[in-house]
Amino acid sequence: MEDKMGGPTNKTDLSGRYFPVAVYYEDADMVEYVRQDVPCVNRRIDDFLTLTLKMEGREPIGFKLKGFKNFYLHYFKDDGQRDDRDRFLALVNVIEKATKLLGNKIFEEGRKAAYEQAYKIAKEDNAELHELPSAA
Amino acid sequence: MEMVGYVLLGLTSRLLLSRGLLLIRGTICRFRMSREDAMKAAAAHRRQPIWEIWSIVLGEPPPVPNVRTWGLNVPAEEGLIALVEAHACFRGICRALAEDDNGENVVAYILKPRFFYGYAANLVSTAVKHATPEGLLFAAYARLDIPWDAQGATVGVVTHGGFVESDPANPLLPEDHASRYTERLW
Numbered sequence: 001m002e003d004k005m006g007g008p009t010n011k012t013d014l015s016g017r018y019f020p021v022a023v024y025y026e027d028a029d030m031v032e033y034v035r036q037d038v039p040c041v042n043r044r045i046d047d048f049l050t051l052t053l054k055m056e057g058r059e060p061i062g063f064k065l066k067g068f069k070n071f072y073l074h075y076f077k078d079d080g081q082r083d084d085r086d087r088f089l090a091l092v093n094v095i096e097k098a099t100k101l102l103g104n105k106i107f108e109e110g111r112k113a114a115y116e117q118a119y120k121i122a123k124e125d126n127a128e129l130h131e132l133p134s135a136a
Numbered sequence: 137m138e139m140v141g142y143v144l145l146g147l148t149s150r151l152l153l154s155r156g157l158l159l160i161r162g163t164i165c166r167f168r169m170s171r172e173d174a175m176k177a178a179a180a181h182r183r184q185p186i187w188e189i190w191s192i193v194l195g196e197p198p199p200v201p202n203v204r205t206w207g208l209n210v211p212a213e214e215g216l217i218a219l220v221e222a223h224a225c226f227r228g229i230c231r232a233l234a235e236d237d238n239g240e241n242v243v244a245y246i247l248k249p250r251f252f253y254g255y256a257a258n259l260v261s262t263a264v265k266h267a268t269p270e271g272l273l274f275a276a277y278a279r280l281d282i283p284w285d286a287q288g289a290t291v292g293v294v295t296h297g298g299f300v301e302s303d304p305a306n307p308l309l310p311e312d313h314a315s316r317y318t319e320r321l322w
Binding site for chain 1: 170293299
C-alpha cells in the first residue's frame with residue numbers, strides 16, 4: 001500500500017541502513033537532507049534555511065528548507081482545483097529529488113562547501129581554527 | 137517488520153499532555169502526534185528524530201528490543217523528560233508553514249532533557265541512552281488546530297522537534313529566541 005506521501009509505509013524496516021536522502025515532512029512543511037542518522041543540533045539561519053550540525057563536534061551534515069507548501073499555495077494554487085493537496089504532494093517527489101541532488105553536491109562532491117561552512121561556524125563560535133584540511 | 141508498526145503506532149497513537157498552551161500556564165492540553173511525518177522518517181530509515189520524540193516528548197525509551205536491559209541504558213527511564221515538563225513556551229515561529237504565512241499558529245515548547253535516546257546500529261539494542269551536552273535545549277513544535285476548540289479532544293498536532301543551542305545569557309531559552317519566535321507565552 002502506497003501512502004499519499006509516496007512511501008510504502010507498511011513495508012518500512014527500521015533496521016535498514018540509512019542513506020542520505022531528502023524527505024519532505026508535510027505537517028512540518030519542510031524538506032530535510034541529512035548525511036547521517038545521528039543526534040544533531042539545529043541552527044536556524046533564517047526563515048527558509050536551518051543548518052543541521054552533528055551534535056558531536058558540530059560538523060555540518062545537512063540542512064532543512066522550510067515553507068514549500070506555503071510557497072505553492074501562494075504562487076501555484078489553482079482555486080478551481082479541489083484536490084489541491086494531492087496536486088502539491090505530486091510535486092513533493094520533485095522537491096525531494098532536487099534537494100537530494102543539492103545536498104549531495106554540497107556535502108559529497110569535494111566537501112569544500114562543508115569545510116567552508118564549518119570554518120564559518122567555528123568562527124562564529126570564536127573557536128580557533130588555524131587552517132582548513134588540505135581536502136578543502 | 138512488526139517492530140516498526142509497534143514503534144510507530146505507539147508513537148502516533150499517543151495523546152500528549154501539555155500544560156499552559158495559551159496565556160494561562162497550568163491548563164492541560166492534549167496533542168496528537170504527526171503520523172505521516174513519522175511514517176516518512178521511518179520509511180527513509182531515519183530513526184533519530186523518532187527516538188528523540190519517544191525519549192524527550194513522550195518521556196519513555198523507544199520500545200525496541202533490550203532497550204531497558206542493555207547495560208548502557210540502565211536505568212532506562214532515569215533523566216528522561218516529557219512534553220508536560222516543558223519550562224518555556226513560545227507562539228509563532230517566524231517562518232511560513234503551509235497555510236500559515238508566519239507560523240503564528242505554531243507553538244514551541246522548550247525542554248531541557250538530561251538524557252535522550254539515539255539510534256545505534258548495535259545487535260543488542262538499536263537505542264542507546266545519551267547525556268545531553270551542556271548548552272543544548274530541545275524545542276518541540278506543535279501546530280494548533282484552527283479554528284481553535286478548547287473543548288476538543290485534542291488542540292493540535294506535534295509536528296517535529298530538535299535540539300537547539302541555548303542563549304548564553306539565559307541558558308534555559310534558545311539562542312535568538314527574541315527574533316526566532318513571535319511571543320513568549322510563559
